Amino acid sequence: xxxxxxxxxxxxxxxxxxxxxxxxxxxxxxxxxxxxxxxxxxxxxxxxxxxxxxxxxxxxxxxxxxxxxxxxxxxxxxxxxxxxxxxxxxxxxxxxxxxxxxxxxxxxxxxxxxxxxxxxxxxxxxxxxxxxxxxxxxxxxxxxxxxxxxxxxxxxxxxxxxxxxxxxxxxxxxxxxxxxxxxxxxxxxxxxxxxxxxxxxxxxxxxxxxxxxxxxxxxxxxxxxxxxxxxxxxxxxxxxxxxxxxxxxxxxxxxxxxxxxxxxxxxxxxxxxxxxxxxxxxxxxxxxxxxxxxxxxxxxxxxxxxxxxxxxxxxxxxxxxxxxxxxxxxxxxxxxxxxxxxxxxxxxxxxxxxxxxxxxxxxxxxxxxxxxxxxxxxxxxxxxxxxxxxxxxxxxxxxxxxxxxxxxxxxxxxxxxxxxxxxxxxxxxxxxxxxxxxxxxxxxxxxxxxxxxxxxxxxxxxxxxxxxxxxxxxxxxxxxxxxxxxxxxxxxxxxxxxxxxxxxxxxxxxxxxxxxxxxxx
Numbered sequence: 001x002x003x004x005x006x007x008x009x010x011x012x013x014x015x016x017x018x019x020x021x022x023x024x025x026x027x028x029x030x031x032x033x034x035x036x037x038x039x040x041x042x043x044x045x046x047x048x049x050x051x052x053x054x055x056x057x058x059x060x061x062x063x064x065x066x067x068x069x070x071x072x073x074x075x076x077x078x079x080x081x082x083x084x085x086x087x088x089x090x091x092x093x094x095x096x097x098x099x100x101x102x103x104x105x106x107x108x109x110x111x112x113x114x115x116x117x118x119x120x121x122x123x124x125x126x127x128x129x130x131x132x133x134x135x136x137x138x139x140x141x142x143x144x145x146x147x148x149x150x151x152x153x154x155x156x157x158x159x160x161x162x163x164x165x166x167x168x169x170x171x172x173x174x175x176x177x178x179x180x181x182x183x184x185x186x187x188x189x190x191x192x193x194x195x196x197x198x199x200x201x202x203x204x205x206x207x208x209x210x211x212x213x214x215x216x217x218x219x220x221x222x223x224x225x226x227x228x229x230x231x232x233x234x235x236x237x238x239x240x241x242x243x244x245x246x247x248x249x250x251x252x253x254x255x256x257x258x259x260x261x262x263x264x265x266x267x268x269x270x271x272x273x274x275x276x277x278x279x280x281x282x283x284x285x286x287x288x289x290x291x292x293x294x295x296x297x298x299x300x301x302x303x304x305x306x307x308x309x310x311x312x313x314x315x316x317x318x319x320x321x322x323x324x325x326x327x328x329x330x331x332x333x334x335x336x337x338x339x340x341x342x343x344x345x346x347x348x349x350x351x352x353x354x355x356x357x358x359x360x361x362x363x364x365x366x367x368x369x370x371x372x373x374x375x376x377x378x379x380x381x382x383x384x385x386x387x388x389x390x391x392x393x394x395x396x397x398x399x400x401x402x403x404x405x406x407x408x409x410x411x412x413x414x415x416x417x418x419x420x421x422x423x424x425x426x427x428x429x430x431x432x433x434x435x436x437x438x439x440x441x442x443x444x445x446x447x448x449x450x451x452x453x454x455x456x457x458x459x460x461x462x463x464x465x466x467x468x469x470x471x472x473x474x475x476x477x478x479x480x481x482x483x484x485x486x487x488x489x490x491x492x493x494x495x496x497x498x499x500x501x502x503x504x505x506x507x508x509x510x511x512x513x514x515x516x517x518x519x520x521x
Contacts, residue, residue: 020062020065023058023062023066024062024065024066024069025066025069026066027046027050027058027062027063027065027066027067027069027070028066028067028069028070028073029070030050030053030054030066031046031049031050031063031066031067031070032070032073032074034046034049035067035070035071035074036074037309038309038312039071039075039145039309039310039312039313039317040144040145040309040310040311040312041312043060043063043064043067044060046063046066046067047060047063050063075313075314075317076314076316076317076445078145078146078314078459079458079459081314081315081316081317081459082113082114082315082316082457082458082459082460083456083457083458084316084445084448085103085114085117085315085316085319085457086103086451086453086457087316087445087448087449087450087451088101088316088319088320088445088448089101089103089451090448090449090450090451091442091443091448091449092119092121092323092442094449095440095441095442096121096122096123096439096440097122098122098125099119099120099121099122099125100118100119100120100125100167100185100188100189101117101118101119102117102118102119102185103117103457104116104117104181105457108461111458112455112456112457112458113457113458113459113460113461114315114457114458114459114460115172115460116169116170116171116172116178116181116182117169117170117315117319118167118168118169118181118182118185118186119167119168119169119319119322119323120166120167120168120185120186120189120190121323121326121439122437123330123437123438123439124164124165124166124167124326124439125166125167125189125190126437127164127433127434127435127436127437128156128164128166128190128434129190129191129193130430130433130434130436131158131159131430131431131432131433131434131435131436132156132157132158132159132164132425132430132434133156133157133159133290133291133292133425134193134194134195134196134197134289134290135156135157135196135197135198135199135290135292135294136154136155136156136166136196136197136198136199137154137155137156137157137198137199137200137294137297137298137299137300138152138153138154138155138183138198138199138200138206138210138300139152139153139155139200139201139206139297139300139301139304140152140153140171140174140206141153141304141308141311142311143170143311143312143318144311144312145311145312145313145314145318146459146462147315147459147460147462148462149170149171149172149173149460150170150171150172150173150174150178151168151169151170151304151307151311151318152168152169152170152171152179152182153165153167153168153169153300153303153304154166154167154168154186155299155300155302155303156299157292157294157299158333158430158431158434159345159348159425159426159427159430159431159434160333160345160347160431162333163299163302163303163306164434165303165322165326166186166189166190167185167186167189167190168319168322169182169185170315172460174203174205174206175205176204176205176208176209178205179205179206179208179209180208180209180212180213182209183209183210183212183213183214184213186213187213187214192214192216192217194289195218195287195289195290196214196216196217196218196290197217197218197219197220197286197287197289197290197292198210198214198217198218198219198220199220199221199222199294199296199297199299199300200219200220200221200222200279200297201221201222201225201297202221202222202225202226202229202276202277207219207221207279218280218286218287218290219279219280220279220280220281220286220295221277221279221280221281222281222295222296222297223244223247223281223295223296224296224297224298225297226273226277226281227243227244229276229277230243230269230272230273230277233269233272234266234268234269234272235498236265236266238261238262238265238266239262239266239269241261242258242259242261242262243258243262245258246258246259246262246282247281247282247283247295248282248283248295249282249283249284250283250284250394250395250396250399250404251284251393251394251395252284252285254284255282255284255285281295282295283295283395283399284395286399287399288395288398288399291399291400291401291423291425292400293396293399293400306325307321307322307325310322316445317445320442320445323439323442326439327439327441330435330438330439333434333435334432334435334436337428337431337432337435338432340428340431341428342419342428343419343427343428344419344422344426344427344428345426345427345428345431348402348419348422348426349418349419349422351402352402352403352408352418352419352422353418355405355408356408356409356412356418359405359408359409359412360375360376360377361373361374361375361376361405361406361409362374362375362376363409363410363413365410365413368387368414369386369387369388370384370385370386370387371384371385371410371413372384372385373385373392373406373407373409373410383404383406385397385406385407385410387407387410387411387421390407390421390423392404392406392407394406401422401423401425401426402422402423402426403418403421403422407421493506
Protein backbone atom coordinates (compact mmCIF):
# COMPACT_ATOMS: atom_id res chain seq x y z
CA UNK A 1 0.00 0.00 0.00
CA UNK A 2 1.37 3.37 -1.00
CA UNK A 3 1.95 5.87 1.85
CA UNK A 4 0.78 9.47 1.64
CA UNK A 5 3.91 11.65 2.03
CA UNK A 6 1.83 14.67 3.07
CA UNK A 7 0.25 12.71 5.94
CA UNK A 8 3.70 11.58 7.00
CA UNK A 9 5.00 15.17 6.98
CA UNK A 10 2.01 16.37 9.08
CA UNK A 11 2.54 13.59 11.59
CA UNK A 12 6.24 14.42 11.85
CA UNK A 13 5.52 18.13 12.29
CA UNK A 14 2.96 17.34 15.01
CA UNK A 15 5.46 15.19 16.90
CA UNK A 16 8.11 17.88 16.53
CA UNK A 17 5.72 20.48 17.95
CA UNK A 18 4.87 18.21 20.87
CA UNK A 19 8.57 17.75 21.59
CA UNK A 20 9.14 21.52 21.50
CA UNK A 21 6.22 22.14 23.85
CA UNK A 22 7.38 19.41 26.21
CA UNK A 23 10.91 20.82 26.27
CA UNK A 24 9.56 24.33 26.85
CA UNK A 25 7.59 23.19 29.90
CA UNK A 26 10.57 21.23 31.19
CA UNK A 27 12.84 24.27 30.82
CA UNK A 28 10.18 26.39 32.52
CA UNK A 29 10.29 24.20 35.63
CA UNK A 30 14.08 24.18 35.69
CA UNK A 31 14.57 27.95 35.52
CA UNK A 32 11.79 29.08 37.91
CA UNK A 33 14.01 29.06 40.99
CA UNK A 34 16.73 30.99 39.21
CA UNK A 35 14.25 33.61 38.01
CA UNK A 36 12.85 33.95 41.53
CA UNK A 37 16.36 34.79 42.76
CA UNK A 38 17.15 37.18 39.91
CA UNK A 39 14.45 38.11 37.41
CA UNK A 40 16.96 39.84 35.12
CA UNK A 41 19.00 36.70 34.32
CA UNK A 42 19.15 36.18 30.56
CA UNK A 43 18.51 33.16 28.37
CA UNK A 44 22.21 32.79 27.60
CA UNK A 45 23.06 32.44 31.29
CA UNK A 46 20.13 30.04 31.81
CA UNK A 47 21.37 27.98 28.87
CA UNK A 48 24.77 27.70 30.56
CA UNK A 49 23.28 26.76 33.94
CA UNK A 50 21.10 24.04 32.42
CA UNK A 51 24.13 22.58 30.66
CA UNK A 52 26.19 22.62 33.87
CA UNK A 53 23.43 21.04 35.96
CA UNK A 54 21.87 18.51 33.55
CA UNK A 55 24.75 17.97 31.08
CA UNK A 56 22.50 18.68 28.15
CA UNK A 57 22.72 21.40 25.49
CA UNK A 58 19.48 23.17 24.54
CA UNK A 59 19.40 25.77 21.82
CA UNK A 60 18.91 29.40 22.71
CA UNK A 61 15.38 29.80 21.27
CA UNK A 62 13.97 26.97 23.35
CA UNK A 63 15.60 28.29 26.51
CA UNK A 64 14.20 31.74 25.80
CA UNK A 65 10.69 30.32 25.23
CA UNK A 66 10.89 28.34 28.49
CA UNK A 67 12.14 31.42 30.34
CA UNK A 68 9.24 33.55 29.07
CA UNK A 69 6.74 30.86 30.10
CA UNK A 70 8.29 30.73 33.58
CA UNK A 71 8.18 34.54 33.90
CA UNK A 72 4.49 34.54 32.94
CA UNK A 73 3.67 31.83 35.49
CA UNK A 74 5.67 33.54 38.24
CA UNK A 75 4.92 37.20 37.64
CA UNK A 76 1.94 37.31 35.29
CA UNK A 77 1.92 38.49 31.70
CA UNK A 78 3.91 41.56 30.74
CA UNK A 79 1.01 43.00 28.72
CA UNK A 80 -1.31 43.10 31.74
CA UNK A 81 1.31 44.17 34.32
CA UNK A 82 0.94 47.89 33.50
CA UNK A 83 -2.83 47.80 33.82
CA UNK A 84 -2.30 45.93 37.10
CA UNK A 85 -0.58 49.05 38.51
CA UNK A 86 -4.04 50.51 39.16
CA UNK A 87 -4.80 47.53 41.41
CA UNK A 88 -1.50 48.17 43.21
CA UNK A 89 -2.51 51.81 43.63
CA UNK A 90 -5.92 50.81 45.06
CA UNK A 91 -4.35 48.41 47.56
CA UNK A 92 -1.70 50.90 48.72
CA UNK A 93 -4.31 53.63 49.20
CA UNK A 94 -6.54 51.19 51.09
CA UNK A 95 -3.95 49.92 53.57
CA UNK A 96 -1.71 53.02 53.74
CA UNK A 97 -3.88 56.16 53.40
CA UNK A 98 -2.07 59.35 52.46
CA UNK A 99 0.43 57.58 50.21
CA UNK A 100 1.13 58.88 46.71
CA UNK A 101 0.71 56.53 43.74
CA UNK A 102 0.43 58.61 40.57
CA UNK A 103 0.14 56.86 37.20
CA UNK A 104 0.40 58.89 34.02
CA UNK A 105 -0.64 57.62 30.59
CA UNK A 106 -0.98 58.88 27.04
CA UNK A 107 -2.75 57.80 23.87
CA UNK A 108 -0.86 56.33 20.94
CA UNK A 109 -2.87 55.17 17.90
CA UNK A 110 -6.11 55.16 19.90
CA UNK A 111 -4.60 52.96 22.61
CA UNK A 112 -4.03 54.11 26.20
CA UNK A 113 -0.41 53.29 27.04
CA UNK A 114 1.70 53.61 30.17
CA UNK A 115 3.85 56.74 30.32
CA UNK A 116 5.31 57.22 33.82
CA UNK A 117 4.68 56.61 37.51
CA UNK A 118 5.43 58.06 40.97
CA UNK A 119 5.28 56.14 44.28
CA UNK A 120 5.84 57.42 47.83
CA UNK A 121 4.44 55.89 51.02
CA UNK A 122 3.01 58.02 53.80
CA UNK A 123 5.33 56.59 56.54
CA UNK A 124 8.39 57.44 54.40
CA UNK A 125 7.15 60.99 53.78
CA UNK A 126 6.34 61.67 57.43
CA UNK A 127 9.52 59.98 58.64
CA UNK A 128 11.60 62.14 56.31
CA UNK A 129 9.92 65.36 57.44
CA UNK A 130 9.97 64.50 61.16
CA UNK A 131 13.18 62.54 61.64
CA UNK A 132 15.65 63.13 58.81
CA UNK A 133 17.83 66.00 57.74
CA UNK A 134 16.41 68.09 54.85
CA UNK A 135 18.63 66.54 52.21
CA UNK A 136 17.76 64.46 49.12
CA UNK A 137 19.99 62.57 46.71
CA UNK A 138 18.19 62.26 43.38
CA UNK A 139 19.24 59.94 40.57
CA UNK A 140 17.95 57.24 38.23
CA UNK A 141 19.01 53.79 37.10
CA UNK A 142 17.97 51.85 34.01
CA UNK A 143 15.51 48.96 34.20
CA UNK A 144 16.63 45.59 32.86
CA UNK A 145 13.28 44.02 31.97
CA UNK A 146 11.42 44.16 28.69
CA UNK A 147 10.62 47.84 29.35
CA UNK A 148 13.95 49.69 29.23
CA UNK A 149 12.85 52.75 31.16
CA UNK A 150 14.47 54.55 34.07
CA UNK A 151 13.78 54.06 37.79
CA UNK A 152 14.11 57.48 39.44
CA UNK A 153 14.60 57.79 43.20
CA UNK A 154 14.77 60.43 45.93
CA UNK A 155 16.87 59.21 48.88
CA UNK A 156 17.34 60.94 52.25
CA UNK A 157 19.66 60.14 55.18
CA UNK A 158 18.78 59.52 58.82
CA UNK A 159 20.77 60.36 61.96
CA UNK A 160 22.69 57.09 61.67
CA UNK A 161 23.81 58.08 58.14
CA UNK A 162 21.74 55.23 56.73
CA UNK A 163 20.00 55.72 53.39
CA UNK A 164 16.32 56.56 53.74
CA UNK A 165 14.17 55.97 50.59
CA UNK A 166 11.50 58.66 50.26
CA UNK A 167 10.07 58.21 46.76
CA UNK A 168 10.61 56.31 43.52
CA UNK A 169 9.31 56.79 40.03
CA UNK A 170 9.40 55.21 36.58
CA UNK A 171 10.05 57.31 33.48
CA UNK A 172 10.76 56.24 29.93
CA UNK A 173 13.86 58.45 29.55
CA UNK A 174 15.77 61.20 31.34
CA UNK A 175 14.22 64.16 29.52
CA UNK A 176 13.57 67.58 31.03
CA UNK A 177 9.83 66.96 30.88
CA UNK A 178 10.03 63.63 32.73
CA UNK A 179 12.31 64.97 35.45
CA UNK A 180 10.11 68.02 35.97
CA UNK A 181 7.06 65.74 36.25
CA UNK A 182 8.79 63.48 38.82
CA UNK A 183 10.04 66.40 40.90
CA UNK A 184 6.63 68.09 40.84
CA UNK A 185 5.07 64.92 42.26
CA UNK A 186 7.86 64.83 44.86
CA UNK A 187 7.08 68.41 45.86
CA UNK A 188 3.38 67.50 46.17
CA UNK A 189 4.43 64.76 48.60
CA UNK A 190 7.03 66.51 50.80
CA UNK A 191 6.44 70.20 50.15
CA UNK A 192 9.48 72.47 50.39
CA UNK A 193 11.22 71.85 53.76
CA UNK A 194 13.26 74.72 55.18
CA UNK A 195 16.92 74.47 54.24
CA UNK A 196 16.37 71.66 51.73
CA UNK A 197 19.53 70.59 49.87
CA UNK A 198 19.33 68.42 46.74
CA UNK A 199 22.27 66.54 45.27
CA UNK A 200 22.21 65.31 41.65
CA UNK A 201 24.63 64.30 38.94
CA UNK A 202 25.49 66.59 36.02
CA UNK A 203 22.53 65.45 33.86
CA UNK A 204 20.86 68.37 32.11
CA UNK A 205 17.35 66.97 32.63
CA UNK A 206 17.51 66.53 36.40
CA UNK A 207 19.35 69.84 36.90
CA UNK A 208 16.70 71.70 34.90
CA UNK A 209 13.98 69.95 36.91
CA UNK A 210 15.47 70.93 40.28
CA UNK A 211 15.90 74.52 39.15
CA UNK A 212 12.25 74.78 38.08
CA UNK A 213 10.50 72.79 40.82
CA UNK A 214 12.77 73.53 43.83
CA UNK A 215 14.18 76.98 43.01
CA UNK A 216 14.90 77.79 46.67
CA UNK A 217 16.70 74.52 47.44
CA UNK A 218 20.48 74.37 47.70
CA UNK A 219 21.46 72.45 44.56
CA UNK A 220 24.62 70.38 44.96
CA UNK A 221 26.43 68.48 42.25
CA UNK A 222 28.03 65.08 42.76
CA UNK A 223 31.79 65.54 42.82
CA UNK A 224 32.41 62.09 41.36
CA UNK A 225 30.44 62.92 38.22
CA UNK A 226 32.20 66.28 37.99
CA UNK A 227 35.60 64.60 38.11
CA UNK A 228 34.57 61.98 35.54
CA UNK A 229 33.51 64.72 33.11
CA UNK A 230 36.54 66.84 33.94
CA UNK A 231 39.09 64.06 33.33
CA UNK A 232 37.76 63.48 29.83
CA UNK A 233 39.27 66.88 28.96
CA UNK A 234 42.01 67.62 31.47
CA UNK A 235 44.43 65.52 33.45
CA UNK A 236 47.65 65.92 35.37
CA UNK A 237 49.21 65.69 38.80
CA UNK A 238 48.12 69.22 39.68
CA UNK A 239 44.48 68.16 39.48
CA UNK A 240 45.11 64.88 41.30
CA UNK A 241 46.65 66.89 44.15
CA UNK A 242 44.11 69.71 44.37
CA UNK A 243 40.71 68.93 42.80
CA UNK A 244 39.39 66.50 45.41
CA UNK A 245 40.99 68.44 48.32
CA UNK A 246 39.21 71.54 47.02
CA UNK A 247 35.88 69.68 47.23
CA UNK A 248 36.63 68.45 50.76
CA UNK A 249 37.78 71.86 52.03
CA UNK A 250 35.51 73.15 54.80
CA UNK A 251 36.95 76.65 54.79
CA UNK A 252 36.85 79.08 51.82
CA UNK A 253 40.47 79.95 52.70
CA UNK A 254 41.75 76.44 51.94
CA UNK A 255 39.45 76.08 48.94
CA UNK A 256 40.91 79.23 47.40
CA UNK A 257 44.46 77.89 47.92
CA UNK A 258 43.65 74.70 45.97
CA UNK A 259 41.71 76.60 43.31
CA UNK A 260 44.52 79.12 42.80
CA UNK A 261 47.10 76.35 42.36
CA UNK A 262 45.01 74.71 39.63
CA UNK A 263 44.18 78.00 37.91
CA UNK A 264 47.82 79.00 37.71
CA UNK A 265 48.69 75.65 36.15
CA UNK A 266 45.74 75.40 33.72
CA UNK A 267 43.41 78.43 33.47
CA UNK A 268 41.27 76.82 30.75
CA UNK A 269 40.40 73.91 33.08
CA UNK A 270 39.05 76.25 35.72
CA UNK A 271 37.14 78.18 33.07
CA UNK A 272 35.55 74.88 32.03
CA UNK A 273 34.39 74.20 35.62
CA UNK A 274 33.00 77.73 35.99
CA UNK A 275 31.08 77.40 32.74
CA UNK A 276 29.71 73.84 32.91
CA UNK A 277 29.60 72.96 36.62
CA UNK A 278 27.73 75.84 38.17
CA UNK A 279 26.12 73.92 41.05
CA UNK A 280 27.69 73.66 44.49
CA UNK A 281 30.34 70.93 44.71
CA UNK A 282 32.66 72.04 47.55
CA UNK A 283 32.00 71.89 51.28
CA UNK A 284 33.28 75.46 51.61
CA UNK A 285 30.09 76.63 49.88
CA UNK A 286 27.62 74.24 51.56
CA UNK A 287 24.80 75.78 53.57
CA UNK A 288 24.65 75.18 57.30
CA UNK A 289 21.02 74.11 57.73
CA UNK A 290 20.72 70.54 56.43
CA UNK A 291 23.82 69.26 58.31
CA UNK A 292 24.91 66.90 55.52
CA UNK A 293 28.49 67.17 54.28
CA UNK A 294 28.47 64.58 51.46
CA UNK A 295 30.21 65.70 48.26
CA UNK A 296 29.05 62.69 46.22
CA UNK A 297 25.67 61.20 45.34
CA UNK A 298 26.45 57.82 46.91
CA UNK A 299 23.12 57.59 48.73
CA UNK A 300 21.29 57.19 45.43
CA UNK A 301 23.95 54.77 44.20
CA UNK A 302 23.45 52.66 47.36
CA UNK A 303 19.71 52.49 46.65
CA UNK A 304 20.34 51.50 43.03
CA UNK A 305 22.63 48.69 44.16
CA UNK A 306 20.10 47.62 46.82
CA UNK A 307 17.36 46.95 44.25
CA UNK A 308 19.71 45.94 41.42
CA UNK A 309 18.65 42.29 41.21
CA UNK A 310 14.93 43.20 40.98
CA UNK A 311 15.15 45.69 38.10
CA UNK A 312 14.08 43.02 35.60
CA UNK A 313 10.69 42.43 37.24
CA UNK A 314 7.40 43.62 35.78
CA UNK A 315 6.54 47.07 37.11
CA UNK A 316 3.74 45.92 39.42
CA UNK A 317 6.07 43.34 40.99
CA UNK A 318 8.96 45.83 41.13
CA UNK A 319 6.90 48.45 42.99
CA UNK A 320 5.62 45.83 45.41
CA UNK A 321 9.15 44.47 45.95
CA UNK A 322 10.50 47.94 46.74
CA UNK A 323 7.63 48.45 49.21
CA UNK A 324 8.44 45.11 50.83
CA UNK A 325 12.16 45.87 51.07
CA UNK A 326 11.43 49.20 52.74
CA UNK A 327 8.95 47.56 55.12
CA UNK A 328 11.58 45.01 56.23
CA UNK A 329 14.23 47.72 56.61
CA UNK A 330 11.88 49.90 58.67
CA UNK A 331 11.08 47.01 61.01
CA UNK A 332 14.77 46.30 61.71
CA UNK A 333 15.60 49.97 62.31
CA UNK A 334 12.54 50.50 64.51
CA UNK A 335 13.74 47.61 66.67
CA UNK A 336 17.19 49.22 66.87
CA UNK A 337 15.71 52.60 67.85
CA UNK A 338 13.84 51.06 70.78
CA UNK A 339 17.05 49.65 72.25
CA UNK A 340 18.96 52.94 72.09
CA UNK A 341 18.99 55.19 75.11
CA UNK A 342 20.35 58.65 75.81
CA UNK A 343 20.18 62.00 74.03
CA UNK A 344 22.47 61.49 71.01
CA UNK A 345 22.96 58.34 68.93
CA UNK A 346 25.74 56.18 70.43
CA UNK A 347 27.91 55.97 67.29
CA UNK A 348 28.18 59.77 67.17
CA UNK A 349 29.33 59.95 70.79
CA UNK A 350 31.75 57.07 70.24
CA UNK A 351 33.39 58.87 67.30
CA UNK A 352 33.64 62.12 69.25
CA UNK A 353 35.29 60.40 72.20
CA UNK A 354 37.81 58.73 69.90
CA UNK A 355 38.67 62.10 68.37
CA UNK A 356 39.04 63.68 71.81
CA UNK A 357 41.89 61.33 72.72
CA UNK A 358 45.43 62.64 72.15
CA UNK A 359 44.29 65.99 70.79
CA UNK A 360 47.39 68.13 70.42
CA UNK A 361 45.60 71.49 70.54
CA UNK A 362 46.40 74.82 72.14
CA UNK A 363 43.21 76.38 73.58
CA UNK A 364 43.25 80.09 74.52
CA UNK A 365 39.94 80.78 76.26
CA UNK A 366 38.05 84.05 76.26
CA UNK A 367 35.61 82.90 78.93
CA UNK A 368 33.41 79.82 78.77
CA UNK A 369 31.89 80.66 75.36
CA UNK A 370 34.73 81.84 73.08
CA UNK A 371 38.20 80.49 72.50
CA UNK A 372 41.07 80.55 70.02
CA UNK A 373 42.19 77.03 69.13
CA UNK A 374 45.28 76.08 67.12
CA UNK A 375 47.45 73.02 66.59
CA UNK A 376 50.48 72.94 68.89
CA UNK A 377 53.64 73.46 66.91
CA UNK A 378 51.64 74.14 63.75
CA UNK A 379 51.65 77.04 61.32
CA UNK A 380 49.87 79.30 63.77
CA UNK A 381 46.51 79.08 61.94
CA UNK A 382 43.86 79.72 64.61
CA UNK A 383 40.15 78.95 64.65
CA UNK A 384 37.68 80.90 66.79
CA UNK A 385 35.16 78.58 68.48
CA UNK A 386 31.81 79.86 69.78
CA UNK A 387 29.92 77.33 71.91
CA UNK A 388 26.68 79.31 72.12
CA UNK A 389 26.38 79.69 68.33
CA UNK A 390 27.97 76.28 67.67
CA UNK A 391 30.43 77.71 65.17
CA UNK A 392 34.08 77.33 64.30
CA UNK A 393 36.07 79.22 61.68
CA UNK A 394 36.93 75.93 59.97
CA UNK A 395 33.13 75.59 59.23
CA UNK A 396 33.04 71.83 59.82
CA UNK A 397 30.83 72.18 62.91
CA UNK A 398 28.31 74.40 61.10
CA UNK A 399 28.07 72.22 58.00
CA UNK A 400 27.98 68.76 59.63
CA UNK A 401 26.29 69.55 62.96
CA UNK A 402 28.99 67.58 64.80
CA UNK A 403 31.78 69.37 66.75
CA UNK A 404 35.09 69.60 64.87
CA UNK A 405 38.46 68.88 66.49
CA UNK A 406 38.84 72.55 67.51
CA UNK A 407 35.45 72.55 69.23
CA UNK A 408 36.16 69.18 70.85
CA UNK A 409 39.39 70.56 72.34
CA UNK A 410 37.56 73.57 73.78
CA UNK A 411 34.60 71.51 75.10
CA UNK A 412 36.82 68.93 76.79
CA UNK A 413 38.93 71.66 78.37
CA UNK A 414 35.73 72.88 80.06
CA UNK A 415 34.87 69.29 81.06
CA UNK A 416 31.44 69.62 79.46
CA UNK A 417 29.60 66.62 77.94
CA UNK A 418 30.17 66.39 74.17
CA UNK A 419 26.57 65.30 73.42
CA UNK A 420 25.35 68.69 74.62
CA UNK A 421 26.92 70.31 71.54
CA UNK A 422 25.74 67.88 68.84
CA UNK A 423 22.88 68.95 66.55
CA UNK A 424 19.48 67.41 67.35
CA UNK A 425 19.29 65.83 63.89
CA UNK A 426 21.53 63.15 65.44
CA UNK A 427 19.32 62.65 68.49
CA UNK A 428 17.70 59.37 69.48
CA UNK A 429 14.33 61.13 69.42
CA UNK A 430 14.74 62.12 65.75
CA UNK A 431 15.92 58.64 64.83
CA UNK A 432 12.84 57.09 66.43
CA UNK A 433 10.57 59.61 64.69
CA UNK A 434 11.97 58.57 61.30
CA UNK A 435 10.74 54.97 61.75
CA UNK A 436 7.82 55.48 64.12
CA UNK A 437 4.98 54.95 61.62
CA UNK A 438 4.47 51.35 60.53
CA UNK A 439 4.47 50.40 56.87
CA UNK A 440 1.50 48.02 56.61
CA UNK A 441 1.75 44.57 55.07
CA UNK A 442 -0.06 43.79 51.83
CA UNK A 443 -1.37 40.54 50.27
CA UNK A 444 0.00 39.21 46.97
CA UNK A 445 -1.09 40.88 43.75
CA UNK A 446 -3.71 38.27 42.91
CA UNK A 447 -5.66 39.47 45.97
CA UNK A 448 -5.43 43.20 45.23
CA UNK A 449 -8.81 44.90 44.72
CA UNK A 450 -10.11 45.46 41.22
CA UNK A 451 -9.79 48.97 39.84
CA UNK A 452 -12.52 50.55 37.73
CA UNK A 453 -10.47 53.15 35.89
CA UNK A 454 -12.50 52.89 32.68
CA UNK A 455 -9.86 51.65 30.22
CA UNK A 456 -7.17 49.05 29.74
CA UNK A 457 -3.68 50.47 29.99
CA UNK A 458 -1.43 48.88 27.39
CA UNK A 459 2.31 48.58 27.82
CA UNK A 460 4.55 51.30 26.37
CA UNK A 461 5.88 50.90 22.88
CA UNK A 462 9.28 49.25 22.89
CA UNK A 463 11.96 51.10 20.97
CA UNK A 464 14.00 48.76 18.81
CA UNK A 465 17.75 49.07 19.17
CA UNK A 466 20.63 47.43 17.37
CA UNK A 467 22.63 44.76 19.12
CA UNK A 468 21.98 42.76 22.26
CA UNK A 469 20.36 44.59 25.16
CA UNK A 470 22.78 45.43 27.94
CA UNK A 471 21.96 44.64 31.57
CA UNK A 472 25.05 46.32 33.03
CA UNK A 473 25.93 49.99 33.06
CA UNK A 474 28.78 51.06 30.82
CA UNK A 475 31.56 52.23 33.14
CA UNK A 476 33.24 55.59 32.71
CA UNK A 477 36.87 56.14 31.84
CA UNK A 478 37.82 56.91 35.47
CA UNK A 479 36.08 53.91 37.03
CA UNK A 480 37.49 50.49 37.82
CA UNK A 481 37.64 48.42 34.60
CA UNK A 482 36.95 51.59 32.61
CA UNK A 483 38.80 52.47 29.44
CA UNK A 484 41.73 54.30 31.06
CA UNK A 485 42.26 52.24 34.20
CA UNK A 486 45.04 49.74 34.69
CA UNK A 487 43.97 46.34 33.43
CA UNK A 488 45.31 43.43 31.49
CA UNK A 489 46.16 44.41 27.92
CA UNK A 490 45.94 48.20 28.44
CA UNK A 491 48.82 50.39 27.31
CA UNK A 492 50.97 52.31 29.79
CA UNK A 493 52.58 55.58 28.80
CA UNK A 494 56.38 55.23 29.41
CA UNK A 495 56.68 58.92 30.31
CA UNK A 496 53.97 59.64 32.91
CA UNK A 497 53.25 55.95 33.73
CA UNK A 498 49.49 56.53 33.31
CA UNK A 499 47.15 54.40 31.20
CA UNK A 500 44.94 55.21 28.23
CA UNK A 501 47.24 57.18 25.89
CA UNK A 502 50.50 56.88 23.95
CA UNK A 503 53.78 58.67 24.72
CA UNK A 504 53.40 61.12 21.84
CA UNK A 505 49.99 62.25 23.19
CA UNK A 506 51.21 62.66 26.77
CA UNK A 507 50.21 66.03 28.26
CA UNK A 508 52.01 65.64 31.57
CA UNK A 509 55.42 64.48 30.44
CA UNK A 510 58.69 66.38 30.65
CA UNK A 511 59.59 67.92 27.24
CA UNK A 512 63.11 66.48 27.60
CA UNK A 513 61.69 62.98 28.03
CA UNK A 514 59.52 63.41 24.95
CA UNK A 515 62.52 64.69 22.98
CA UNK A 516 64.50 61.64 24.10
CA UNK A 517 61.68 59.35 22.95
CA UNK A 518 61.65 61.06 19.56
CA UNK A 519 65.42 60.64 19.27
CA UNK A 520 65.11 56.91 19.99
CA UNK A 521 62.42 56.56 17.33
